[in-house]
Amino acid sequence: MAKELSKVYEPKEVEKRIYEMWEKSGAFRGIRDPKKKPFTIVMPPPNVTGQLHMGHAMDAALQDILIRYKRMKGFAALWVPGTDHAGIATQIKVEEALRGEGLTRYDLGREKFLERVWDWKNKYGDRIVEQQKKLGASCDWERARFTMDEGCSMAVREVFVSLYEKDLIYKGSRIINWCPHCTTALSDAEVEYKDKPGNLWHLRYPLTDGSGYIVVATTRPETMLGDTGVAVNPNDERYRNLVGKTCILPLMNREIPIVADEYCDMEFGTGCVKMTPAHDPNDFEVGLRHNLEIIRVLDDSGKVNELGGKYQGLDRYEARKAVIADLEALGLVEKIEEHQHNVGTCYRCGTDVEPIISAQWFVKMQPLAKEAIRVVEEGETKFVPDRFSKIYTNWMENVHDWCISRQLWWGHQIPAWYCADCGHITVSREDPAECEKCGSKNITRDEDVLDTWFSSALWPFSTLGWPDKTEDLEYFYPTDVLVTGYDIIFFWVARMIFSGCEHTKRSPFHTVFIHGLVRDEKGRKMSKSLGNGIDPLDMIDRYGSDALRFNLVTGNSPGNDMRFYTERCEAMRNFANKIWNASRFVLMNLTIDKCELPDRLETEDKWILSKLNSVIKEVNENMDSFELGVAAQKVSDFIWDSYCDWYIEMTKPRLNGEDDESRINAQKVLLYVLTEILKLLHPFMPFITEEIWQAIPHEGDMLILERYPEYSESLNYPKDEHDFEILMDAIKAVRSRRAEMNVPPSRKAHLIIVTDKGDIFEKGRAFLIKLAYAGDIDISDTDPADIEGMVSVVTGDAKMFMPMADLVDLGKERERIEKELQKAIKEYEGQMAKLSNESFLAKAPAKVIENEKERAAKAKALIDNLTESLKKLG
């Protein structure tokens, strides 16, 4: 930044250079320091082959703000970055690429296919990292981790084996969610339920004894191919006589029992439920109770298998049509009702999920959930905002066992070996050479891999070296704050908490800072299919990284969704430009080379310093309670309103004046406040603040390593603040009055000020000339003689007159003052009503009463002044 530089801030030119400077200097590194307190954030690892979207940008911006703030607060700040292998998502991408070559993963085979995925990972894995750097993310990149790197893999292996040994991982046949498109099992969390229009088909199943038929209602008629029973409620009078009998399953001609089970709701449908234990979790349970046969009729791709008779080979939805058509032909469809159906879909590909019985690995959740609930309920880990703790607890209390095996190739392969001879399963930390039970060498490893979230769950400690007892782990763990969107509380946050509790005996972080989603300007989710996504990099390109960051963290409150408006980026860009120009102004006027406060301070100096001091206090408080948006707003307001619009303007007469001492002093205060501003703003707008910092006189190396401003009792000047505001009020009142009459600034006016606070206005002469467009100024404590030809302006502390006879309309003038007077009286009466209320005086805190009194006095003074003016007008 040089004095001759452009009037407009050019982020593109600055950001890359500054980022490289930081990175090279090692400022991002989290270094263990016994003299410092640690502050650790682990970054939610984005998908390794993903692209940065607005959600990531917001997430990263919030984390960067926190980590920069804490770093400046003197903590040993560590932000651990990394990427996630994202099992299904990545595998799908590579398979799609293969399809372009006319190949499937089976053509390549497991080994070759995995090579291709690693190639892919190596090719695109850095892309998102580079994008995060553009945002200014001050991560310790040397510690970047990948969920499938050696260390994380070791942690995964250790966790799997130890949970297995504790009997908290088991393999079993259960109804799981199956995605026929991804051809893998999914956990409950990976299923998204959507209301879809469907039908409720009423089907007739003939009774075996020929006495008629029983009517069942179903939303998935094709599953009837696997029916092995019909259930009714034991209390249902209508069907009591049928219990124990059998009926004939149409199309399949299978004799199936009619059983009684509480599960059946007598109110719904016909009260009779067809039982398909292989394709419905409830039917499965009922089947267990009544020893019903389990017949799975769908294969892994959702087609009817060999047990589905003539329908074999049909896709489940084709089969549905065929089954209905055939049943109708047989006269066995009693009626078809329209019915909204809650259909589970795959969160990755959107395909309808099929409940299917399958042998999978599960984590037993009950025992783990207990501690995970406790740490949140007892406040060891707090959610911000707090309401998310309820959501978390509620989920945790009702959680089912976690299906962790996936029929994929990309991921951590399950460390379980099956013995072909004795059937024993060997689960081991080291790859075994033989069955641990019978010693047979005839063992084969489980083909499946683990759920991606299984490794993400260990992220806070696996990235710090666990299971080894590393110094990093000792120092930086438990981490401090986890920042993420509410959409992955169940997927990730919950699982990190119970994993941390189980394996490290500590909750992995004391605070979970939850943010909302970034939506488009219409409030819709940004998505690829809608094509409504806004590319953060595009915004950075157009408005700068600082502007984007500021946009993302202001104007919304924690946990709530925000709409993204490009125009807001523009506004933030303008703000950045404002700071740039203010700094340019300071630099242009600078003849000093050291940042220090002068010995002698003018009222306006004390005013700005006192204001600054309050802002510092509030901003620190806001930051410490995660009110980042509020903090940012306060800094921004202070810079624009107090510093630029008022203080800088105030210094102009001094900077251009004859008094050397005053000129230098003004420079000193300008520079001091600017320096503090840069520090305050740095976590939010790191690039521009560092760039300016480098250009102004400073001690120390880089702004990123400076100490964050802290409140100082010695810089509190309430009296001067108040005095100065009296002057500001007068200036505003004059401006307002002139604007009303359309007087251009070029027309100066003689200003006669009648006040008993002459000293304040005396000191403010220069400001009145500059900011209230005054020509000559007379200050007195008595009214001028010829008021008729003057425009009057009244505040509580002064009456001001401007001889502008041509603009004065006595009638209008009287009217205006009358109006102002009414307003003031109304205000005053309001105050007095309060102040004469005994309960108010008795119960309200002294500070509030004091405040009211002050305001009443002010209103009274205004009334007096206005009344007098009115009297003078005759």
Place this chain on the structure above:
RNA sequence: GGAGGUAUGGCUCAGCUGGUUAGAGCGCUCGCUUCACAUGCGAGAGGUCGCUGGUUCGAAUCCAGCUACCUCCACCA
């Protein structure tokens, strides 16, 4: 069926633990080539803070009920 969220000027939203003349950005109106910035400066218009009760000296802010919209969770075929 549960649980939660949101309702504040034309638009989008702040407003933390009750006491502000209820704020901001954008938009709108008027004026300004004021020597840092027209990505700017000054002045303004515009709000019964969803509705109804309650608690309180005092409520946009706390409580209850209602209405509207949104979200999450839940095995009703």
